[in-house]
Amino acid sequence: MDFFRPDNWQEALEIKAAYPGARPISGGTDMMVELNFDHDRPEAVVDLTRVPELREWGPEIGRLRIGAGVTYTRIIEELGDRLPGLAMASRTVGSPQIRNRGTVGGNLGTASPAGDGLPPLYASDAEVEVASTGGTRSIPVTEFITGPKRNLLRPDELISAFYIPQATGPQQYAKIGTRNAMVIAVCVFGLALHPEEKRVGACVGSAAPTPVRARDAETFIEGVLQEGGLWESRARIDDAALRRFGEAVEMAARPITDVRGTAAYRVHAVGVLARRTLGWAWEEYRGGGG
Ligand SMILES: Cc1cc2nc3c(=O)[nH]c(=O)nc-3n(C[C@H](O)[C@H](O)[C@H](O)COP(=O)(O)OP(=O)(O)OC[C@H]3O[C@@H](n4cnc5c(N)ncnc54)[C@H](O)[C@@H]3O)c2cc1C
Numbered sequence: 675m676d677f678f679r680p681d682n683w684q685e686a687l688e689i690k691a692a693y694p695g696a697r698p699i700s701g702g703t704d705m706m707v708e709l710n711f712d713h714d715r716p717e718a719v720v721d722l723t724r725v726p727e728l729r730e731w732g733p734e735i736g737r738l739r740i741g742a743g744v745t746y747t748r749i750i751e752e753l754g755d756r757l758p759g760l761a762m763a764s765r766t767v768g769s770p771q772i773r774n775r776g777t778v779g780g781n782l783g784t785a786s787p788a789g790d791g792l793p794p795l796y797a798s799d800a801e802v803e804v805a806s807t808g809g810t811r812s813i814p815v816t817e818f819i820t821g822p823k824r825n826l827l828r829p830d831e832l833i834s835a836f837y838i839p840q841a842t843g844p845q846q847y848a849k850i851g852t853r854n855a856m857v858i859a860v861c862v863f864g865l866a867l868h869p870e871e872k873r874v875g876a877c878v879g880s881a882a883p884t885p886v887r888a889r890d891a892e893t894f895i896e897g898v899l900q901e902g903g904l905w906e907s908r909a910r911i912d913d914a915a916l917r918r919f920g921e922a923v924e925m926a927a928r929p930i931t932d933v934r935g936t937a938a939y940r941v942h943a944v945g946v947l948a949r950r951t952l953g954w955a956w957e958e959y960r961g962g963g964g
Contacts, residue, residue, distance in 0.1 A: 742779025759845030793864030797875035891922035
């Protein structure tokens with residue numbers, strides 16, 4: 675197997691153009707498992723860890739642009755205040771060792787329905803930036819991931835970064851696993867309140883072939899908040915509305931039964947997570963004053 679180790683982004687793109695079958699490797703926390711178990715024998719591997727451009731993040735035209743090689747540990751430490759939902763999700767990934775190596779770029783590359791980095795991206799309408807020697811394109815994350823372990827990346831392309839707005843309101847992330855750490859999610863729920871636009875982003879993970887936005891639940895709760903003037907008054911959301919929000923989220927789930935949980939359990943659990951996380955996020959919003 676050929677092994678390439680580019681020192682910069684242009685070189686990485688040129689290698690990918692010349693060897694479209696070459697597999698990129700970032701933290702290697704998914705890739706090495708595949709190689710070690712012989713699930714994959716790519717003709718070549720491109721190690722991206724020396725590409726400085728992939729490790730950068732910063733503001734860009736009203737959003738944050740975060741390089742595909744920024745690790746979970748750095749998201750927690752450097753971006754926790756700007757992206758609380760993604761930081762919460764990052765804290766649930768693996769162990770400190772996995773968070774030190776693993777990247778959101780790798781999570782997007784693997785495109786697992788259980789990827790913890792993904793629901794916060796969905797809930798905030800993130801876009802994935804991909805590039806080849808021919809140019810760059812930006813794709814909404816909801817379109818980028820097309821199925822379990824499938825995405826829109828072409829053979830000559832690499833993921834360069836993702837764009838996500840800085841939080842303007844409370845965000846939440848909740849995960850159910852069979853134990854507290856080092857666990858693939860049974861199901862998860864990510865929530866983002868966007869008070870400036872009076873919008874709510876809600877995403878179910880590990881309960882369908884891809885993460886899914888709970889659009890009907892979003893519309894329902896946006897209506898409750900808007901019609902009741904709750905964004906302005908910061909009054910409580912009543913229990914019946916929280917329950918109906920949870921039920922609408924349940925409707926968005928299309929889970930399977932597997933070793934980690936039954937489909938019925940997952941549907942029930944995402945409803946509970948949705949109700950709870952909305953309650954927590956709204957309490958935080960109410961406490962925000964102003
Ligand atoms: C013990 C253990 C625990 C784990 N726990 C969790 C968990 O709790 N939650 C969770 O979501 N995941 C978990 N994972 C899976 C893994 O850590 C994550 O999916 C992580 O985000 C992968 O990032 P990486 O940088 O290591 O990717 P890599 O393994 O380097 O790559 C993953 C995939 O993305 C592709 N890729 C990487 N970078 C790019 C790029 N720039 N452009 C195009 N394609 C690219 C690779 O070719 C590969 O297909 C765990 C893994 C292990 C081994």
